[in-house]
Amino acid sequence: MKKTKIKVQDLNFFYGPHHILNKINLDIPAGTITAVSGPSGQGKSSLLTALNRLWENIDGARATGRIWIDFGKGLEEISKKEYNVHHLRQKVGMVFQMPNPLPMSILKNMQFPLKLAGISKNMVPEKIETALQQAHLWEEVKDRLSSDAQMLSGGQLQRLCIARSLVIQPEVLLLDEPTASLDPASVEKIEQLLLELKSRCTIVMVSHYMDQIRRIADRNLLLSNGNLSLVTTKEQ
Numbered sequence: 001m002k003k004t005k006i007k008v009q010d011l012n013f014f015y016g017p018h019h020i021l022n023k024i025n026l027d028i029p030a031g032t033i034t035a036v037s038g039p040s041g042q043g044k045s046s047l048l049t050a051l052n053r054l055w056e057n058i059d060g061a062r063a064t065g066r067i068w069i070d071f072g073k074g075l076e077e078i079s080k081k082e083y084n085v086h087h088l089r090q091k092v093g094m095v096f097q098m099p100n101p102l103p104m105s106i107l108k109n110m111q112f113p114l115k116l117a118g119i120s121k122n123m124v125p126e127k128i129e130t131a132l133q134q135a136h137l138w139e140e141v142k143d144r145l146s147s148d149a150q151m152l153s154g155g156q157l158q159r160l161c162i163a164r165s166l167v168i169q170p171e172v173l174l175l176d177e178p179t180a181s182l183d184p185a186s187v188e189k190i191e192q193l194l195l196e197l198k199s200r201c202t203i204v205m206v207s208h209y210m211d212q213i214r215r216i217a218d219r220n221l222l223l224s225n226g227n228l229s230l231v232t233t234k235e236q
């Protein structure tokens with residue numbers, strides 16, 4: 001049995017008067033890929049935003065219940081008001097469906113999170129190269145790091161966004177339909193990258209694609225009518 005990385009207890013999620021998630025209970029083992037699937041509008045993205053408390057930035061959103069994550073010192077309750085959200089978001093990276101590069105160069109996109117995290121300047125080049133290597137993008141961009149990120153293809157941009165999340169070495173990576181807008185070759189590269197990452201980063205990914213879930217996920221959770229159920233698992 002793998003160690004629990006994330007534990008969710010009685011999570012309720014609301015947008016204004018609308019009750020989106022209904023008393024969700026969930027244990028996510030470390031070093032696994034968990035897929036969350038289900039019909040549109042059921043709250044899959046909302047569930048991800050509960051795990052990094054991004055919902056707190058969304059007007060009208062509200063969550064109750066408790067969430068713990070183990071960042072190496074045992075399970076810590078990250079849903080407590082006093083838990084440092086800045087620290088949480090460094091440890092829990094997020095990648096969205098549409099690549100969202102900053103309107104600046106590839107290099108500056110990669111430097112930005114390191115600057116926010118206060119990483120010392122002499123570590124920056126090495127960390128950027130490592131993250132771009134992990135995202136299988138280094139060879140494609142190493143000679144044009146100062147070019148505008150918007151010049152990259154859709155698949156390259158999504159790998160840049162993944163690299164940007166990886167550069168501060170998160171322990172959890174949340175991905176919201178990361179391959180939805182991509183061509184098959186880019187999808188394959190990203191699936192390969194997620195499989196390589198999972199030993200050092202616990203992955204929770206919203207996906208609509210059952211074939212993708214079968215290829216890469218260790219477990220598939222189905223969200224329907226505000227309730228979550230485990231539909232398949234590869235775990236022992």
Ligand SMILES: Nc1ncnc2c1ncn2[C@@H]1O[C@H](COP(=O)(O)OP(=O)(O)OP(=O)(O)O)[C@@H](O)[C@H]1O
Nearest residue numbers: 015020039040041042043044045046047058059060
């Ligand atoms: N900022 C918001 N304010 C109010 N309602 C919202 C907001 N964002 C989402 N919703 C509503 O909350 C419900 C859950 O949305 P959410 O995006 O979590 O679902 P989802 O399962 O990820 O959907 P999809 O598969 O279409 O991306 C939907 O009915 C959606 O319309």
